[in-house]
Amino acid sequence: MKISLRDITIDYDNLRAIDDLSLEFHEGEIHALVGENGAGKSSLMSVLYGLNLNYSGKILFNDKEIFWSSPKDAIQHGIGMVHQHFMLIDELSVLENIILGYELDDALGFINFAKIQTEIKALLKLYDINMNLSELVTNLSVAQKQMVEIIKLLYRNAKVLILDEPTAVLTPNETEIFFKTLRNFRLEKKIIILITHKIDEVMSISDHVSILRNGKLINSSKLKQTTKKKIEEQIVGKKLPKLNVRRVIIEEQKILEVNSLRLSTRFSHSQPIDLFIKQGEILGIAGVSGNGQNELIESILGVRKVLSGSIEYLQEDITHKSTRYRRIKGISFIPQDRRKDGLAIKSKVWENVITINLSDQKFSIGPFVKKKSIKNYANQLINEYSIKVDNLNSSVLTMSGGNMQKLVVARELSNNFPLIIIENPTWGIDVGSIAFIHQKILDIKAKGAAILLVSNELDEIEVLADSAVVMYEGNISKRITKDIKFRENIASKMLSGVHFTENING
């Protein structure tokens, strides 16, 4: 089987999202689709699975042209998509979620659950998937929920699986299991389209890779005929700058010190947390999300009350101070969820560049804001961080994810504060922006900032951090110093909790 997209063009108002693009997908192939945010990957896929009907060009199924009027139509032709945000009902069981909307009831409206269950079990066996069908979805891990979404498509006889950044939410271990399943799909002659930002994954699992940039197809070739470096350059459109890692002498002064901190009753069995960060140092906190990183950050920022223990910032006890006090005293914060916590996305671009410093003489006189100087400042940030935005007066909503993140980073780093808390700064953005943001973080460190970097990406911690700790169920490991086995040491602590507790006690 073969699916071809011929001369696809998509126009949104004044913007050409996809420009005369032709692409072929073959059965038994994992086809990676890569490109920057806003390169057109999602737009292209929305045509293929029937969400966007406003396009010109043709979709061919084994050289026969087909049309559909909705995603439901597309799935009947065997094309299904797993989105980044799952569409599952938490209160229902796995089985109920799988058959929802496709119940295959008999003439009287009864559903033969026993029969369906055996069918699904056969599917699970075929692809070697481990899943308890009677479990409630709310009790599943993110990886398992994702698998439910995929089983949903398999049950509807999908021959083409479009996966939108499936590994963004998975741990390294879960990713391995997930890839094993994908390889089984390949054996069964499915077409797998993998949208991703992670070039390493492309290299390790895909057969064919297509690179999109500005709505155009830059290259589409067998993986063997290209290299990682080539792909990266094709995505960005130029050579990626090498990270400039300057050696920074870590001063003895502790900027942040956390002493026997108890975060929340959820982690009542875990050890109290001790950590410190010195001036000019990046401390990485690795670990699968949901192991207390969020609570730790919220405690340091003062939006969550701690159970016991103390937080000292520049030798001052700030345990019971307000968020406002801490931020004014010089704690910057780059949150993971830029759309909710980092920006007011419906506000305009220039309205998002100033927060607590609005009272500065530079930006206001008495109760009045100096619009002009704020806009000038915004322009300055936009130039310095090469943020792409069509107008200072358009809402942040019109920007791509990478540019939104750059805006947050620009705002938070430009204060030149002594302490910066950073949470997954490159989540879901393209390689070009990642390299850029990493460089900016290293630059601010070179200026003497202390940085707490929480990240689910081992790569990121490996590249940026001077030393790292791992969080697991509210516990924090000993410091792992940067040496040749840095990565292995972190990974081994991340994967197994048992291994991990031994380490604490030892």
Place this chain on the structure above:
Amino acid sequence: MKSKEILKILHPTIEIFYAFFSIFILIFLLLYLSDANFSLAFKGFVNSSIGGRNNAYLFSTFSKMALISGMAIAALVAFRGGLFNIGGEGQLVVGGFACAFTGLLVSDFGFIGILISIVSGMLAGATWALLSGFLTVYMGVPLLVGSLLLNYPARFITSYLVSHPFRDVQSGLPQTFLLSKNIWLPYFPNTRLDLGILIIFFVYVICLIIFYNTKHGYHSKNMGHSLSYVKLSGLPTKKIVFNTLALSGAIAGIVGSIAVLGIHHRFTDGMLVQPLYAWTGIIAALLVNLNLWFVPLAGFFFAAIYTGAAGMERIAQVPKEIATVIQAVIILFVVGKLGSLTNLSSSKGDKDD
């Protein structure tokens, strides 16, 4: 491709035309059912919303427009900050009563008396709004619920006050004594339109400045768009909440005050509740998609609908109930059609300055 683009440009026009067409069909049906003369009804509607001898009816529309716009601004101030203060009615009533009560005490001071009365109305309205803010911030009562429920005490406490302690018994109605002419709002020369509309215009201008040129406006807009962003940024959220609510309540208090000093010259039980000023104001604010610039337009529209329907009833003998239904039909269509159009345009970033 070409025809598609032309269609896109024409789309809003077609929508509006379609809306008007549907409205006329429905109104015609309603009038037919009520056995009324269509052309007479239409004439009555137009004449009494924007016509009249010496434009008298137009001025009464303006007078209503001032109150509705004022309440729309009050609602909009809060909504923009993400605060769903739907207690405008309570704040309006409390403000109106406070103004009438103070007015009786300071009636000898003329212009100063007017100022004092309005300020006391503002303070009362602001206090009432802050009460719901207090319940939200410190007791965890959702603002939507707290502000709504505070409407009832406002109504019934003032109702008690004008029925018993402060009642003008001679008048036979539950109302306060008539204010002395010293502190009535003056009329525009040769009209029955009081200067209240100028006060509302002043409020409108002040709010435009607050929205687009002050620190408070900057912060409260961002708070409306993302509370967690504002909180995590270390901005004083409580202060912004209380300031916003106080402003919203004070504006409602001003509206109550001009209704007392300009139109009724006393506080009568239910006089600010029955015409649904506060609720119409909320609808008007939502209709313009929280864009302050267009509030006067929406205010005029709603005022014209009300006076027009009343005129239809008077002139064409359309039953009051049918007139009210027609009024509702027009509002629903306009809100539905225009509302969806403004929503579409604002998704590409609002163009409010």
